[in-house]
Amino acid sequence: MKKPVTLSSRVARAGTLMVLPSLCIIAVFVLYPIADSFWMSLHNWNILKNTKSFLGLSNYMQAFHDERFLNALKNTVVYTITYVPILVVSSLLIAVFLNYGFSGAGFFKSLFFLPSITSMAIIAIVFRFLLDGDIGWFSLFLQRLGFRSMDILRTPSTAMIAVVLVGVWRWMGFNMVILLSGLNSVPESLYEAAEMDGAGKVRQFFSISLPLIVPILGFTLITNIISSFQAFDQIYVMTKGGPMFSTEVLVYYIYYRGFNVFDMGYASAMAFILFCIILVFTLLQLRGFGKKETEGGIA
Amino acid sequence: MKLSKTANGIILFVFSLVGIVFFVPFLWMACSSLKPESMIMGHPEQMFPRSVTLQNYSSLLSKIPFGRFLFNSFVFAGGITIFSLFFDSLAGYAFAKLPFKGRDVVFVLVLVTMMIPFQVTMIPLYLLMNNLHILNTFPGMMLPRLTNAFGIYFMRQSFLSVPGDLIDAGRIDGLNEWGIYQRIMLPVVTASLSTLGVFHFMYNWNDFLWPMLMTNTTDMQTLPVGLALFQGEHVMEHGPIFSGAVLSILPILIIFLCAQKTFIKGIALSGIKG
Amino acid sequence: MKKVSIMLLIGVMVIGSLFAQGSNEKSKAPGKQTVVFWNGYTGPDRTVLEELVKKYNESQNTVEIKMEIMPWDTLYQKLMPAMIAGNAPDLIAMSVGRYMEYAQAGKLANLEDLLASSSLKRDDLVPGLMNAGMYQGSQYAMPMAFAAMVMYYNKDMFTAAGLDPDNPPKTLTELQDAWAKLVKKDANGNVTQYAQAIGVKSTVAMIPVFMWMYGAEYIQDGKSVLNSPEAVQALEMLAQAFQRNVSPVGLTGQEADNLFSAGKAAIEFNGPWAIPGFRGAGINLGIAEVPAGKNGRKTWGGDTILSISKDSKVKEAAWNFIEYWNSVEAQRTWALKVGFPPTRVDMSGDKELLAGNPDIIYFLNSAKYAEIFMADQPKSGRIDEEILVPLYEAVTRGTTKPAEALQAADAKLNALLAEK
Numbered sequence: 001m002k003k004p005v006t007l008s009s010r011v012a013r014a015g016t017l018m019v020l021p022s023l024c025i026i027a028v029f030v031l032y033p034i035a036d037s038f039w040m041s042l043h044n045w046n047i048l049k050n051t052k053s054f055l056g057l058s059n060y061m062q063a064f065h066d067e068r069f070l071n072a073l074k075n076t077v078v079y080t081i082t083y084v085p086i087l088v089v090s091s092l093l094i095a096v097f098l099n100y101g102f103s104g105a106g107f108f109k110s111l112f113f114l115p116s117i118t119s120m121a122i123i124a125i126v127f128r129f130l131l132d133g134d135i136g137w138f139s140l141f142l143q144r145l146g147f148r149s150m151d152i153l154r155t156p157s158t159a160m161i162a163v164v165l166v167g168v169w170r171w172m173g174f175n176m177v178i179l180l181s182g183l184n185s186v187p188e189s190l191y192e193a194a195e196m197d198g199a200g201k202v203r204q205f206f207s208i209s210l211p212l213i214v215p216i217l218g219f220t221l222i223t224n225i226i227s228s229f230q231a232f233d234q235i236y237v238m239t240k241g242g243p244m245f246s247t248e249v250l251v252y253y254i255y256y257r258g259f260n261v262f263d264m265g266y267a268s269a270m271a272f273i274l275f276c277i278i279l280v281f282t283l284l285q286l287r288g289f290g291k292k293e294t295e296g297g298i299a
Numbered sequence: 300m301k302l303s304k305t306a307n308g309i310i311l312f313v314f315s316l317v318g319i320v321f322f323v324p325f326l327w328m329a330c331s332s333l334k335p336e337s338m339i340m341g342h343p344e345q346m347f348p349r350s351v352t353l354q355n356y357s358s359l360l361s362k363i364p365f366g367r368f369l370f371n372s373f374v375f376a377g378g379i380t381i382f383s384l385f386f387d388s389l390a391g392y393a394f395a396k397l398p399f400k401g402r403d404v405v406f407v408l409v410l411v412t413m414m415i416p417f418q419v420t421m422i423p424l425y426l427l428m429n430n431l432h433i434l435n436t437f438p439g440m441m442l443p444r445l446t447n448a449f450g451i452y453f454m455r456q457s458f459l460s461v462p463g464d465l466i467d468a469g470r471i472d473g474l475n476e477w478g479i480y481q482r483i484m485l486p487v488v489t490a491s492l493s494t495l496g497v498f499h500f501m502y503n504w505n506d507f508l509w510p511m512l513m514t515n516t517t518d519m520q521t522l523p524v525g526l527a528l529f530q531g532e533h534v535m536e537h538g539p540i541f542s543g544a545v546l547s548i549l550p551i552l553i554i555f556l557c558a559q560k561t562f563i564k565g566i567a568l569s570g571i572k573g
Numbered sequence: 574m575k576k577v578s579i580m581l582l583i584g585v586m587v588i589g590s591l592f593a594q595g596s597n598e599k600s601k602a603p604g605k606q607t608v609v610f611w612n613g614y615t616g617p618d619r620t621v622l623e624e625l626v627k628k629y630n631e632s633q634n635t636v637e638i639k640m641e642i643m644p645w646d647t648l649y650q651k652l653m654p655a656m657i658a659g660n661a662p663d664l665i666a667m668s669v670g671r672y673m674e675y676a677q678a679g680k681l682a683n684l685e686d687l688l689a690s691s692s693l694k695r696d697d698l699v700p701g702l703m704n705a706g707m708y709q710g711s712q713y714a715m716p717m718a719f720a721a722m723v724m725y726y727n728k729d730m731f732t733a734a735g736l737d738p739d740n741p742p743k744t745l746t747e748l749q750d751a752w753a754k755l756v757k758k759d760a761n762g763n764v765t766q767y768a769q770a771i772g773v774k775s776t777v778a779m780i781p782v783f784m785w786m787y788g789a790e791y792i793q794d795g796k797s798v799l800n801s802p803e804a805v806q807a808l809e810m811l812a813q814a815f816q817r818n819v820s821p822v823g824l825t826g827q828e829a830d831n832l833f834s835a836g837k838a839a840i841e842f843n844g845p846w847a848i849p850g851f852r853g854a855g856i857n858l859g860i861a862e863v864p865a866g867k868n869g870r871k872t873w874g875g876d877t878i879l880s881i882s883k884d885s886k887v888k889e890a891a892w893n894f895i896e897y898w899n900s901v902e903a904q905r906t907w908a909l910k911v912g913f914p915p916t917r918v919d920m921s922g923d924k925e926l927l928a929g930n931p932d933i934i935y936f937l938n939s940a941k942y943a944e945i946f947m948a949d950q951p952k953s954g955r956i957d958e959e960i961l962v963p964l965y966e967a968v969t970r971g972t973t974k975p976a977e978a979l980q981a982a983d984a985k986l987n988a989l990l991a992e993k
Contacts, residue, residue, distance in 0.1 A: 016399050018476075019393045021446070022386045026412055026448070050678075103311065113555060122541075129831075132828065134821055149763055181494050244972075260955065262653065271416055340850060426654070426657065512651060515641055527615065529615060530615055532645045
């Protein structure tokens with residue numbers, strides 16, 4: 001006897017088929033290399049000499065006694081807790097005001113988006129020239145005004161904040177566009193109704209805009225935390241982890257051990273430690289934001 | 300939303316101040332692309348060129364196969380964008396609206412792929428591509444990127460905010476799941492698709508590490524890899540690098556501006572539904 | 574809609590090019606062996622290299638060199654995966670300090686036999702590079718480009734400071750006197766002119782030159798000799814100099830070059846590649862050999878070597894190119910157009926060369942006392958990054974006293990050398 005095809009089973013089959021192509025690509029080209037890396041992390045593997053010896057978890061243990069790893073971990077955390085709030089708040093503010101559609105808003109939208117479509121390598125060269133404490137345009141501008149100039153990228157106490165700010169400069173436009181897309185889908189009618197009830201712009205923001213963009217805000221927060229834990233590009237091109245390891249973040253150290261020391265086993269182990277940290281944070285956030293999401297579809 | 304003239308003015312003023320921080324680096328870069336190398340090195344503190352020269356642009360075009368790099372970048376970034384938009388939206392829709400067994404676990408698995416730095420997985424991936432004999436080819440470069448966790452997550456987010464009534468209406472009309480996706484869902488999320496499309500394009504347009512690893516010959520290399528030819532170990536040719544940067548930004552900027560228009564159209568569509 | 578047609582166009586291009594492939598690595602000309610050659614000569618040197626390779630390819634029918642040029646960083650990033658995958662290039666140019674890791678890993682071919690039966694003789698070539706190219710008693714690397722570090726100075730700044738522009742400092746004492754006169758500050762305390770741009774990281778070996786002036790050494794017989802009274806003296810001198818604003822702290826080599834080019838530092842130690850850029854930037858350039866210290870004078874020598882990969886199937890063909898490259902003709906062209914002194918020792922009287930490039934005399938003279946820094950150390954990259962740079966930074970920033978810093982560095986160095 002043929003089983004009756006219910007709506008939910010038809011839907012489930014459609015759902016499975018629809019994720020299948022993506023899943024296949026991800027499984028072969030992303031998950032498999034990840035598994036391979038995990039396997040490497042259990043060995044003392046010099047990838048160039050191809051010498052391998054099984055170590056179990058001792059690479060992982062070693063990391064926690066490695067001063068440089070701990071320093072990188074600290075720097076990564078400092079980077080994230082500085083970078084993410086500044087980035088999300090500034091992107092949100094800019095998006096909110098752009099949403100009001102003041103004259104010239106379109107120009108500013110493109111201007112702020114410009115850094116994210118420029119290659120990081122170029123940005124590093126340009127900033128190096130602008131911010132150089134001795135020959136940079138900005139420094140000499142300050143000197144002419146009578147101030148002391150300094151090279152913020154070459155000074156250990158300021159290098160981290162410099163790197164954070166460059167990151168914010170680069171990605172603010174990107175996040176602004178995402179948040180704008182969220183703000184844009186809030187129907188105009190809601191604001192009009194609130195306006196008629198006498199609510200001011202600030203009240204409107206907190207009672208209407210904010211609650212409705214919580215999902216997209218959550219998305220922004222989660223994706224930015226994931227990527228800021230893995231910050232690498234601007235550090236690689238601007239400071240190479242210096243001066244004096246003050247900007248060395250985890251992925252930079254992982255890269256150094258993997259590509260300069262050829263110690264892929266240890267590098268992979270550190271990457272998996274980082275992964276666990278990110279996973280925990282992400283799951284916590286997903287749960288927190290998940291409660292607030294409305295799910296449409298089948299009851 | 301209407302703003303009073305004062306509010307308009309204040310916001311414009313504040314934005315202009317912020318805008319300066321964003322504008323100055325690009326101004327310096329564009330100006331420097333028009334300066335002779337001697338001026339860039341001899342007087343880096345100056346903003347505007349004392350004498351404008353187009354030599355950097357002509358060097359750029361004559362010293363490297365710029366046209367070829369441009370073409371390769373278009374194919375690489377453009378191809379990935381098109382396929383990715385398709386796969387990401389398909390998967391994103393399913394994750395958002397079509398419950399199936401284990402869906403949430405699989406979704407987390409997809410997210411997991413964003414949490415391992417590429418620097419670690421790129422060697423195993425490279426070796427895999429080598430075993431498949433597709434190094435230094437477009438399929439080799441593009442396959443791992445045809446779908447992407449960020450894109451799937453983003454589209455899922457987008458579909459989540461679409462009301463379920465639309466789907467029910469579609470079912471009543473007799474559409475199957477695929478039809479609903481194609482005829483009802485996609486049009487509603489065009490704004491998100493535009494946005495995601497711009498993101499995929501720009502990410503892959505500027506990507507250096509992966510194309511660099513995968514390509515060996517100039518006929519396959521992309522623009523960022525090609526521009527790196529001006530970066531010597533001891534001596535950098537800044538002029539051509541800057542002019543290359545200016546020319547690199549232009550295509551994406553144009554695409555972004557075009558996507559904006561679709562963006563606004565998409566908004567208008569969803570705004571009506573209220 | 575315009576957007577749809579754009580997408581369609583891109584779609585067609587994509588489908589079309591999915592069938593396109595990168596060009597085949599194998600040779601086109603029948604009977605010619607292809608040698609794949611990786612090197613990092615991007616930048617202005619590239620045209621000269623391409624010219625020489627083209628000349629070689631056209632001059633004979635047996636070997637075709639196929640060059641793949643990429644920035645040095647990129648080359649090292651790609652080399653490792655390529656070697657593991659079995660795609661290593663036949664001929665590889667590398668910095669002299671980096672090839673040893675690959676030799677140790679068994680990835681490079683032993684060149685002794687090829688050298689023995691070659692028209693090119695060991696004694697024809699610069700001894701420093703040839704010695705550096707030996708690993709465990711056999712030749713694994715042949716010279717490609719030889720560079721020595723000299724002292725550049727800004728003649729106008731010298732004149733303005735009351736120094737004779739045609740009589741640059743020859744000893745450390747004279748150099749220190751010059752420093753005192755060359756540092757200038759403005760009313761707000763900003764330094765408007767530095768005496769010398771001294772790089773501490775990602776640079777040619779500027780600080781070792783000072784160490785060598787005091788007779789301090791780094792490694793001997795596989796053990797660290799960093800913690801010596803001479804080294805302490807040298808670093809104390811430097812710490813004081815930095816405190817007096819002789820140079821900005823924390824400079825990379827590139828930043829030091831930029832400082833000198835922009836006319837904000839009066840002196841810089843650098844290699845031959847810098848000359849066109851400096852003159853182009855409008856500097857009235859003076860060149861001299863590096864000053865001598867009380868206990869010696871040594872300068873940094875180095876640059877690049879050529880190795881053949883172990884698995885290459887065209888080793889003799891690659892060697893043929895190496896012979897060509899190190900010939901008088903090729904070296905003369907290279908020296909004239911790029912400014913590097915030749916890799917051969919029999920060209921110091923070469924009239925064409927001296928006439929065509931009068932600057933070269935300084936490098937030819939320096940070659941006699943140039944040392945390839947840490948030539949026999951496979952771990953030289955790590956030593957620099959993990960031990961020396963932190964040492965230099967700590968001392969020049971004044972965060973640690975030289976004696977203390979050297980003691981710590983000494984211990985770390987021994988630990989690193991002992992690692993397998």
